[in-house]
Amino acid sequence: MKSISERTGFILGIAVKCIRYYGWRQKPTHRCITGTRSRCCSILLGKMLPDEETDRLSTLLWKVIEEAFEYSAEAHKDHGQSIPAKDSLYDFIQRRCNEELKDEREQDTLLQMSEMWGAYVGEPVWKQSLRFAWMEECCGGEEMFVASNYSAIMDRISKAATDKAEILLGKRVVSVRTPKERTSGQKVCVTTDDGSIREFDEVVMSTPLGWLKKYPDCFIPSLPPRLTSAIDNLKLSQLEKVFITFPTAFWIEDKTNDSFPSYTNWLRPRYAEETNPHHWPQEIWNLAAFSPPNNHPTILFYLYGDCSRHINSDCTPQAILATEWLKDELNGHGSYCNFQTGIEEADKDVEAFKEGCVERRLWFCGEHAAPFEECGTVAGAYLSGESTGVKVAGLYGLKA
Ligand SMILES: Cc1cc2nc3c(=O)[nH]c(=O)nc-3n(C[C@H](O)[C@H](O)[C@H](O)COP(=O)(O)OP(=O)(O)OC[C@H]3O[C@@H](n4cnc5c(N)ncnc54)[C@H](O)[C@@H]3O)c2cc1C
Structure with missing residues (x-):
């Protein structure tokens, strides 16, 4: 069987994508971390939302999520008892969304955007405990994206063990x-x-x-x-990644002025009943958006929750690489x-x-x-x- 790098032509960080900045700890590896061109786009009902609306609503969404962290952290002082165990982050976002936005279409768009939480924790936003939302706060704050792969970080964090222990x-x-x-x-x-x-x-x-x-x-x-x-x-949780590599990044028409978004989110697609009857949102990262030498003609899909479970049980990818953590005992059958x-x-x-x-x-x-x-x-x-x-x-x- 071919290795991952043989199949895709380069070494992939199949498990991780982002690092929360953690004081000095990441400093030795800063040189391998670069940003992407950060344009994001959302597709609603098959049409791209205007950049202004995507920016405004996603800024509002993150503000509301930060509020949820604070709300649950405050409740934690009283052991979280003031928040019922069944309440979800989605419930909180829904409440705040009704207060913040008058327009019903925008309310609905914001709620659909909140489903991107799934790709952070690996299960839908309505399964995220509100009482313990504060424990997920690392998803806020400064984030970094590893454009190359995780090998430099692995070398650094395994050094003490590889130098001194019998493995x-x-x-x-x-x-x-x-x-x-x-x-x-x-x-x-x-x-x-x-x-x-x-x-x-x-x-x-x-x-x-x-x-x-x-x-x-x-x-x-x-x-x-x-x-x-x-x-x-x-x-x-069940978070998986699927990498699809093409001979060239055909989706970038003007190679000198790449305007293709680095991140695209198809909000609850209802227009592909045959292939996606559950309307699972889809999100992709365009790995061609990295700066050289880390750019690849590859699209990375994030899958989570039931969508991951569906792909694992029903699909046999041939020309694409799909992680299968669900089947891997050494990974604990999960993410x-x-x-x-x-x-x-x-x-x-x-x-x-x-x-x-x-x-x-x-x-x-x-x-x-x-x-x-x-x-x-x-x-x-x-x-x-x-x-x-x-x-x-x-x-x-x-x-x-
Ligand atoms: C799709 C995906 C995306 C992710 N994205 C990010 C991200 O962006 N940022 C981030 O920080 N984290 C991310 N993570 C999470 C991160 O990968 C894990 O939190 C981290 O790897 C957990 O480390 P660990 O040492 O607890 O477990 P593991 O890395 O699973 O290590 C456990 C080790 O135990 C070994 N083992 C298992 N059973 C036995 C046994 N019986 N005997 C001996 N050895 C055994 C395994 O071989 C393995 O080496 C992601 C994970 C997934 C799946």
Whole structure:
């Protein structure tokens, strides 16, 4: 089978697109991060909306989303109890939209635009818990787009491990036996699928949330109830990308003055009943809009929620590359955790992972154990590993 880069002609960052600016941490990699020409466009009923309307409504939409973050952060001071668990971000946007806009057509357009939230969290905006919207706030603030690929960032964040640790590849963990008490003097035993057993003073589990959901019995004895319910409560979203590469970027007519938008959003298309009876919105990034040498004659589609599930089960792309995280056990059969309507204590669930089972010499890290504002991101996964490392080192009197 051909590799991704053989099929598309270049190395793709298939998992990530944006990095929230995080102080010094991204500085070494700034040189590989460039912006795109940032023209965005929205297609309503098959026709492009005027730029002025797209800009005005999307600015208003982000203002309302920021308000929702503030509203839920304020409610969080009282443990979020003033916001019913079933309320969604969409409910909030709908309320504010009616207050902000008089024109019914504009109200409807803004609500349709709000569906782009799906491509951030991987599930529709009406599934986003309003009570825990504050935990998604990393989608606000300054964002960067990686125009090349993630390799420079991977090199940087894996350096400590590749320099100093013994890394065993091609082995899957199948069980983790922990002592009941730290003082017992027993070690943690990890068994891999080749039958080998290794002993460790401390173990940090970085398997994805979806893997923990699938194999709760891999821990002996079972995990404490707070962690078991955190694994149950936090949901996984379904975000996928599809890259379609052409011999040339035929959609750019004037190569010297590229005016094709870098981002296009087809708002709830109702005019393709045969191929899209559920009117799933479609959004594309035009990778030809990058500056050289990172521009490619490629269109990148973002798919989420039911649309992702549909593509995964029904389509067999041949000339295009479609990620299939849903089928990948090592990725936990999903993209990353999110906080859906109905969840009661998402913050405490994440806290449970962050605390781990110190008594049992067992720790957790990954995007689901990240600082609240960084859950679901690479930066969050990295930070969770780093802070767990600091805690473990501290137990042994070591300075990190
Ligand atoms: C389509 C998509 C778009 C995204 N966009 C962005 C973005 O723009 N910005 C951003 O910051 N993040 C983005 N993310 C999220 C980001 O990719 C994840 O949050 C991050 O990779 C999670 O890191 P992790 O270490 O928790 O888990 P993973 O990266 O899933 O790492 C888990 C590791 O555990 C290994 N493993 C699994 N099971 C076992 C086992 N039994 N034994 C041994 N090893 C095992 C796996 O092989 C894997 O290496 C996106 C994700 C997707 C799917």
